[in-house]
Amino acid sequence: MIEIGPITVKDPVILAPMSGVTDMPFRRLVKGFGAGLVVSEMIASEAMIRANRRSQKMASSCAEEWPMSVQLAGCEGARMAEAAKLNEDRGAAIIDINMGCPVKKVVNGHAGSSLMRDLDHAGELLHATVNAVSLPVTLKMRLGWDDNSINCAELAKIAEQAGIKLIAVHGRTRCQMYKGHADWKAVAQVSEAVDLPVVVNGDINEYDDITQALADSGADGIMIGRGTYGRPWFVNQAIHFLRTGERLADPDIAKQYETVITHYNDMIEHYGPEIAVRMSRKHLGWYTKGLKNSAEFRNVVNTIADPKDVKEALKAFYMPLCDQMAA
Numbered sequence: 001m002i003e004i005g006p007i008t009v010k011d012p013v014i015l016a017p018m019s020g021v022t023d024m025p026f027r028r029l030v031k032g033f034g035a036g037l038v039v040s041e042m043i044a045s046e047a048m049i050r051a052n053r054r055s056q057k058m059a060s061s062c063a064e065e066w067p068m069s070v071q072l073a074g075c076e077g078a079r080m081a082e083a084a085k086l087n088e089d090r091g092a093a094i095i096d097i098n099m100g101c102p103v104k105k106v107v108n109g110h111a112g113s114s115l116m117r118d119l120d121h122a123g124e125l126l127h128a129t130v131n132a133v134s135l136p137v138t139l140k141m142r143l144g145w146d147d148n149s150i151n152c153a154e155l156a157k158i159a160e161q162a163g164i165k166l167i168a169v170h171g172r173t174r175c176q177m178y179k180g181h182a183d184w185k186a187v188a189q190v191s192e193a194v195d196l197p198v199v200v201n202g203d204i205n206e207y208d209d210i211t212q213a214l215a216d217s218g219a220d221g222i223m224i225g226r227g228t229y230g231r232p233w234f235v236n237q238a239i240h241f242l243r244t245g246e247r248l249a250d251p252d253i254a255k256q257y258e259t260v261i262t263h264y265n266d267m268i269e270h271y272g273p274e275i276a277v278r279m280s281r282k283h284l285g286w287y288t289k290g291l292k293n294s295a296e297f298r299n300v301v302n303t304i305a306d307p308k309d310v311k312e313a314l315k316a317f318y319m320p321l322c323d324q325m326a327a
Contacts (some may be wrong), residue, residue: 002197002220002221004037004094004136004138005094006136006165007093007094009037009123009221011035011036012222013035013036013221013224013242014035014038014168014199014221014224015027015031015035015039015228016039016140016201017039017042017096017098018225019041019042020279022038022040022042023267026263027065029232029263030207030228030235031065033233033236034236036239037069038065039070039071039096039140040069040070042071042098043072043083044072044074044111047160055309063067066294069096069138070095071094071140072097073086073097073111073112073170074111075109075110075125077129080125080132081129084116088133088191093135094136095136096137096168097126097136097140098141099113099122099141099142100114102142102176107174107225108262113174115140116144116145117145117149119154123158123161124157126158130162130164131163136165137163138164138168139159139167139168140170140223142171143170143186145173147173147175149173150189152187153192156189156190156193156196157193159194160195160196165197167198168198168200169219170201172202182202182203184202184213186192186301188216188218191218197220197221199219200216200223201222201223201225202225204222204238207237207238207241210238210241210242229243230286230287232259232263233251233259236248253291253318253321254325257314257318257321259287259312260318261311263280264284264314265282268307273306273307277310279306281302284298284314291317297313301317303314
């Protein structure tokens, strides 16, 4: 259990914010499997203020997602504060500040992990956002900019003083991007530096990763990102494992197929057919990876433009696998 201000997250397993992945259909799916907390895709505060149509969709929430955290990125305190207020008015439960995104276009805009190179400015953003809303505000960051500037503990102390209620730490520097392996032991610097709940993130893909990441980091919970690619049920498996020590098997192939169709239909409803067909391709690739004839299936389905034909292709791919299971 984690306390984030007045909000209690019963199970300390959080879905990480991932651009292009944790949209409403995916969040709702993962939440349905039991995630303690889901976080939106990163939204640029400037775009939110301009009421950018896509950003509005990115932040759209629904009752099934409660409590949902909206993640904001930006480089100006006043803009971050205004964007946080907008999301408070729209029903967000938590505001999360991104100081961990390593992507060049974000960093070049002096947002994301770039802020870890200027802790005074980072502190100003944190104070401005916390003071703008009555909601709890959390922070997601990395270990530092590079191996020569590991300053996560210092930023964590600044965040605690600013009124941040939880800190999530990805166990890599910005310059590592996603290379190598997350250094969960380095996250312990943050756990030791503050009295806030700390969540460890990065490379938590299997059961053994859960226990090792928590042991190494001393964190209070885990945040799973890429480990949910094609496996939205992994969050539920992690929760059950932390509660009981039991390692649940993956859902059978029939349940997996049902999950894929549910997700696909939700994307069509959310985005409309044309956009959904394109955006769903990465998910279909993740869902089918490792299954029999999956490479051939992906080569075909990635060329299909009609959503009805995509569903027919999914049926033709999964049904023989379901029949084999039933035999």
